[in-house]
Amino acid sequence: xxxxxTVERILDAAEALFAERGFAETSLxxxxxxxxxxxxxxxxxxxxxxxxxxxxxxxxxxxxxxxxDDTLNELMVDSDRPKTGLLLKAxxxxxxxxxxxxxxxxxxxxFMRLLGLAYTQSQGHLRRYIVANYGDHYQRFTQLLQLSxxxxxxLSFYWRLYFMLGATVFTLSSFDSIAAILKEDFNEETTINKxxxxxxxxxxxxxxxxxxxxxx
Amino acid sequence: xxxxxTVERILDAAEALFAERGFAETSLxxxxxxxxxxxxxxxxxxxxxxxxxxxxxxxxxxxxxxxxDDTLNELMVDSDRPKTGLLLKAxxxxxxxxxxxxxxxxxxxxFMRLLGLAYTQSQGHLRRYIVANYGDHYQRFTQLLQLSxxxxxxLSFYWRLYFMLGATVFTLSSFDSIAAILKEDFNEETTINKxxxxxxxxxxxxxxxxxxxxxx
DNA sequence: TGTACATCAGTGAACGCGCGTTCACTGATGTAC
DNA sequence: TGTACATCAGTGAACGCGCGTTCACTGATGTAC
Numbered sequence: 001x002x003x004x005x006t007v008e009r010i011l012d013a014a015e016a017l018f019a020e021r022g023f024a025e026t027s028l029x030x031x032x033x034x035x036x037x038x039x040x041x042x043x044x045x046x047x048x049x050x051x052x053x054x055x056x057x058x059x060x061x062x063x064x065x066x067x068x069d070d071t072l073n074e075l076m077v078d079s080d081r082p083k084t085g086l087l088l089k090a091x092x093x094x095x096x097x098x099x100x101x102x103x104x105x106x107x108x109x110x111f112m113r114l115l116g117l118a119y120t121q122s123q124g125h126l127r128r129y130i131v132a133n134y135g136d137h138y139q140r141f142t143q144l145l146q147l148s149x150x151x152x153x154x155l156s157f158y159w160r161l162y163f164m165l166g167a168t169v170f171t172l173s174s175f176d177s178i179a180a181i182l183k184e185d186f187n188e189e190t191t192i193n194k195x196x197x198x199x200x201x202x203x204x205x206x207x208x209x210x211x212x213x214x215x216x
Numbered sequence: 217x218x219x220x221x222t223v224e225r226i227l228d229a230a231e232a233l234f235a236e237r238g239f240a241e242t243s244l245x246x247x248x249x250x251x252x253x254x255x256x257x258x259x260x261x262x263x264x265x266x267x268x269x270x271x272x273x274x275x276x277x278x279x280x281x282x283x284x285d286d287t288l289n290e291l292m293v294d295s296d297r298p299k300t301g302l303l304l305k306a307x308x309x310x311x312x313x314x315x316x317x318x319x320x321x322x323x324x325x326x327f328m329r330l331l332g333l334a335y336t337q338s339q340g341h342l343r344r345y346i347v348a349n350y351g352d353h354y355q356r357f358t359q360l361l362q363l364s365x366x367x368x369x370x371l372s373f374y375w376r377l378y379f380m381l382g383a384t385v386f387t388l389s390s391f392d393s394i395a396a397i398l399k400e401d402f403n404e405e406t407t408i409n410k411x412x413x414x415x416x417x418x419x420x421x422x423x424x425x426x427x428x429x430x431x432x
Numbered sequence: 433t434g435t436a437c438a439t440c441a442g443t444g445a446a447c448g449c450g451c452g453t454t455c456a457c458t459g460a461t462g463t464a465c
Numbered sequence: 466t467g468t469a470c471a472t473c474a475g476t477g478a479a480c481g482c483g484c485g486t487t488c489a490c491t492g493a494t495g496t497a498c
Contacts, residue, residue, distance in 0.1 A: 006441075022337055024240040027484065038443050043486060045441085119390055120336050121238055155404060159387070159414045162394055166386025167379040167422070174335055178378055188371060198375045198426075206383070206422035210414075222474075243451065254476050259453060261474085 007045050009035040015056050019113040023053055023121055054129045057118070060098065060111055061130070065137040068094045072144065084148040084207070091141065092196065105192035112172035119169070149207070160210070164203045171195065223261050225251040231272050235329040239269055239337055270345045273334070276314065276327055277346070281353040284310045288360065300364040300423070307357065308412065321408035328388035335385070365423070376426070380419045387411065 013035035017026045028049055032039045046052040071090045075082040082090075096108055118126055146157050171178065175192055182188050229251035233242045244265060248255045262268040287306045291298040298306075312324055334342055362373050387394065391408055398404050 022238075022240070024238065025337070028486090029484080039485095040443065040487080041441085044443095049485065116336055116386075119386070119393075120332055121241070155398065155402060155406075156414060158394075158398060158401075159411065160418055162387045162390070163383040163415065163418050163422075166390075167383040170335070170382025170386050171375070171378045174378070174382075177335075178374075182371065182374060185374075186371060195375065198372060199379065201426040202376055202379050202422045205425035206379075206418045209421035209425040210417040244453090245451080255452095256454080256476065256478095257474085260476095265452065 006035075006037050006041055009037055010042060010045065010052070011056060011059055014052055015059075015110060015114070018053065018056060018117065019110040022117055023049075023123060028052075050123075050125050053123065053126055057114065057126065057130060058133070060114070061134050064094060064098050065134055067097070068141070069137065072140065081147050082144060084145065085204070087141070087145050087148055088200070088203070092200065096193075096196070105196075109172055109175050109192055112169055112175075116169045116173040152207075156210070160207050163206055167203060167206070168199060171199065222251075222253050222257055225253055226258060226261065226268070227272060227275055230268055231275075231326060231330070234269065234272060234333065235326040238333055239265075239339060244268075266339075266341050269339065269342055273330065273342065273346060274349070276330070277350050280310060280314050281350055283313070284357070285353065288356065297363050298360060300361065301420075303357070303361050303364055304416070304419070308416065312409075312412070325388055325391050325408055328385055328391075332385045332389040368423075372426070376423050379422055383419060383422070384415060387415065 010031065013031045014026070017031055017034060020026075028042050029039060031052075032042060042049070042052055046055055068091065071094060072082075072087075075086060075090060095111070096105065098107065098111065117123075118130065142161065145161070146152075146154065149157065152160070172192065172195065175195060178195075179190050182190050226247065229247045230242070233247055233250060236242075244258050245255060247268075248258060258265070258268055262271055284307065287310060288298075288303075291302055291306060311327070312321065314323065314327065333339075334346065358377065361377070362368075362370065365373065368376070388408065388411065391411060394411075395406050398406055
C-alpha cells in the first residue's frame with residue numbers, strides 16, 4: 001500500500017464521518033477502521049486529530065480557492081466591477097464543481113456540513129487555521145461583492161452577507177432532513193441542485209430587497 | 217439547599233456551557249463544578265446527561281410555546297388568517313421576551329445557539345424529544361404562516377421557511393464572532409437587537425421577493 | 433554484484449486520562465401510632 | 466410527647482470504558498561504496 005493511498009483513505013473516511021457526526025463525536029478508531037488502516041497511522045501522517053481536521057478542510061478549500069481565483073480573474077478581464085449576480089454564480093459554480101466526481105452533489109452537501117461545523121463547533125484551532133490560510137481569498141471575494149452593490153451601506157452589506165451564508169450553510173447542510181420531510185409531506189423527490197435553484201433567487205431577494213414585512 | 221435550587225443551578229450552568237461549547241464538549245464535571253453542586257447530582261435529578269440536555273430545552277421551549285400559543289389565539293380573534301408580518305412578529309417578540317430578565321438579549325442568543333446545535337449536532341434523542349413534545353406547536357405556526365402567503369406554492373414556501381430559519385439561527389448564534397468582526401472593521405458597536413432589526417426586513421425580502429439575481 | 437546502512441510507511445500493544453455512571457451512605461424532614 | 470420508620474436531597478469514592486497518543490518494532494525500498 002503506497003503512502004498516498006493511506007493518507008487519502010484516512011481523509012476520505014474522516015471527511016465523511018466528521019460531516020455526519022461532528023468532530024468530537026468521531027473517534028480516530030472509527031475513522032481508521034472505516035478507512036481500513038492502522039489506528040496509529042493518523043498520528044503518523046498528520047501528527048494529531050486537530051491536524052487531521054485541518055487537513056480535511058485544506059483538501060477541500062485549496063482547490064476551491066484556486067479555481068475561484070481563476071474565475072474571478074476571468075471576470076475582471078471584462079470589468080473591474082463584476083455584477084453581484086456574476087460573482088455569486090461564480091462562487092456557487094465553483095463550489096458545485098468541486099463535487100463533480102461524486103454522485104448527486106453529495107460532496108457539496110458534505111462540505112456545507114463541514115463549513116457549518118467549523119462555525120458552530122468550538123474548534124478554535126480550525127478557525128485560526130482557516131483565517132490564516134484562506135482569509136485573503138475570502139477578503140478578495142467580499143470586497144468585490146461589496147463593490148458590486150455600492151447602494152447598500154457597508155454595515156447592512158455585511159449583515160446580509162452573513163444572512164446569506166446562514167441560509168445557505170444551514171439548509172444545504174440539513175438537506176437530508178429537509179428532503180425527508182418534503183418527501184413525507186408532499187411525496188416530492190428533491191435534489192440538492194433543485195434546492196440550490198430555489199436558494200439563489202431567495203438569496204437575491206434578501207440581498208437586494210430588504211423590505212419591512214409589517215409594511216405590506 | 218432546597219431541591220429546586222440545585223436543579224436550577226445545574227440547568228443554568230448546563231444551558232450556558234452547552235451553548236458555548238456544544239454537548240459532547242461539555243462534561244458533567246464542568247457543569248457541576250460551575251454550578252457548585254456535587255457531580256452525582258445530575259444523575260440523581262435528571263437520570264442521565266441526555267435527559268439533562270432535554271431538560272435544558274424543555275425549560276426554554278415550554279414557556280415559549282405556551283406564550284406563542286396565547287399570542288396566536290389573540291391574533292385569531294381578529295382574523296382567522298393573520299398576516300405574514302404579524303405572525304413573524306409574534307414569533308420574534310415571544311422569543312425575545314423569553315430573555316427579558318437577562319442582559320442585552322444574551323439569553324436569546326444562547327437559545328439560538330442551542331437551536332443551532334439541536335439541528336447540527338447528532339443528538340438523535342434530542343430531535344425525537346423536541347418533535348414529540350413541541351411538534352404540534354411547530355405545525356400550528358407553519359400552517360398559519362402558509363395560509364398567510366397563499367401565493368407561494370407549498371414547496372417554495374417550505375424551502376423559504378428553512379432559508380429564513382437558517383439565516384436567523386446562523387447569524388444570531390454566531391452573533392459574538394460577527395460583532396467582533398464589525399467592531400474591528402467598522403469600529404461599530406452592535407447589539408443583538410440591532411441585528412434583529414436588520415434581519416427582519418432581510419427575511420421579508422427573501423420570503424416575498426425571490427428574484428433571480430442574474431436577471432438584474 | 434554484494435554488503436552495510438539509512439529512510440520511511442506502517443503496526444500492535446500499551447499508556448494515562450477524563451468521561452458518564454453507580455452505589456453505599458449521610459443527614460434532615462415528614463409521618464404513623 | 467416520644468419513638469420508630471420512611472422518604473428523599475445530596476455526597477464521596479470508585480467503577481469500567483473509550484479516548485488520543487506514544488513507542489519500540491517490522492519490513493520494504495533506496496543509497497553509498
